[in-house]
Amino acid sequence: DAGITQSPRYKITETGRQVTLMCHQTWSHSYMFWYRQDLGHGLRLIYYSAAADITDKGEVPDGYVVSRSKTENFPLTLESATRSQTSVYFCASSESGWASGGSEQYFGPGTRLTVT
Amino acid sequence: GENVEQHPSTLSVQEGDSAVIKCTYSDSASNYFPWYKQELGKRPQLIIDIRSNVGEKKDQRIAVTLNKTAKHFSLHITETQPEDSAVYFCAASIRATNKLIFGTGTLLAVQP
Numbered sequence: 658d659a660g661i662t663q664s665p666r667y668k669i670t671e672t673g674r675q676v677t678l679m680c681h682q683t684w685s686h687s688y689m690f691w692y693r694q695d696l697g698h699g700l701r702l703i704y705y706s707a708a709a710d711i712t713d714k715g716e717v718p719d720g721y722v723v724s725r726s727k728t729e730n731f732p733l734t735l736e737s738a739t740r741s742q743t744s745v746y747f748c749a750s751s752e753s754g755w756a757s758g759g760s761e762q763y764f765g766p767g768t769r770l771t772v773t
Numbered sequence: 774g775e776n777v778e779q780h781p782s783t784l785s786v787q788e789g790d791s792a793v794i795k796c797t798y799s800d801s802a803s804n805y806f807p808w809y810k811q812e813l814g815k816r817p818q819l820i821i822d823i824r825s826n827v828g829e830k831k832d833q834r835i836a837v838t839l840n841k842t843a844k845h846f847s848l849h850i851t852e853t854q855p856e857d858s859a860v861y862f863c864a865a866s867i868r869a870t871n872k873l874i875f876g877t878g879t880l881l882a883v884q885p
Contacts, residue, residue, distance in 0.1 A: 688871055699779075699862055700817065700875040707871060715872060747816065762807070762873070764816040 660684045663748050663765040671773055676735045678768050680748030688751045689731040690762070691715075691723065693744040700747065706731055738772045745769050775800045775867050779876025787884050792853055794879045796863035797845040805866040806839060806846050807873070812859045820861075821848070853883045 661682040670676050680689065691703040692715075702715030704723040712723050720742060722734045735742055748765040776799045786792050798806075807822035823830045823837045823846065830837050834853075839846040846865075850857055863876040 697877060699877040700864075702872055702874070705872060716874070761819045761822070764818070766816050 661748065661750055661763055661765040663746075663768050665768060666766065667769050669771045669773060670738050672739060673737050676738050676770065678733045678735075678746055678748075678770070680731045680733070680765055682729055682731075682748075682750045682763075682765075684750065684752075684763075685728055686750035686752050686763075687728070688753070689725065690749040690751075691721070691731070691733045692747045692749065693717065693742075694747060694767075695744050703733065703746075735770075738770075740772050743770060743772045775803075775865075775874050777863060777865050777874050777876045779863050779879060781879060782877065783880045783882070785882045785884060786853055788853060788855060790853055792848075792850045792857070792881055792883075794848045794861055794863070794881070795845060796847070796865075796876050797843075798865040798874075799844070800865065800867055800874075801844065802868040803844075803865040805873075806837070807864050808837060808848050809862045809864065809875075810859045811862065811878075817862060850881075853881075855883050855885050857881060858883045 664679045690705040692700045694700050701717050703721050706712045706725045709728050725731050746768045749762045751762045752760045779796045804825040809817040810820045811817040821835050821837050823839050834851045836849040860878045860880050862878050864873040
């Protein structure tokens, strides 16, 4: 588990500000994901990436931007934070995708974001 | 769109009893079904998974069953212990993509 880290762990920001959440993994996993977790909704996929420079939308991508210039990093940016983006954000990684048979997805420790 | 329904949302059992959590999915092309356990304030962790070519899988006190015809799968925990208390999430792959869709979770409380 120490192989995937997120920063910051806690963040308070104001409405309208830009916020970037960082995710770093040391396993050289091809796939990386961003989820948000809200009570009553479980885990919802925001964006995912199959490799460096390849990203795709998940269930709830509006208001978020991602990039992946290096395999090990997958930052998530909230361009103009809104109160509805208050949530716990989890980054995850896996060796392969489910199209090829699937593999365990490893989650980071999470970032608790509050937008005031 | 694709959907995974999970029941019950809360489950309370006595220590030593069995617990069963059920999920149904909508995408007939789903081929991978993991279960995650999340303790309070911690990250989700995989406890067991099953692929579409298998009907049942066991790992000590935990088992998962899959019925592809009915599009449902279940988690079975036997001889429950207080340390099994957590939120459990089921998930299903979405067609041939690398995405997972999660259920809304079940809060399991094991009473000593």
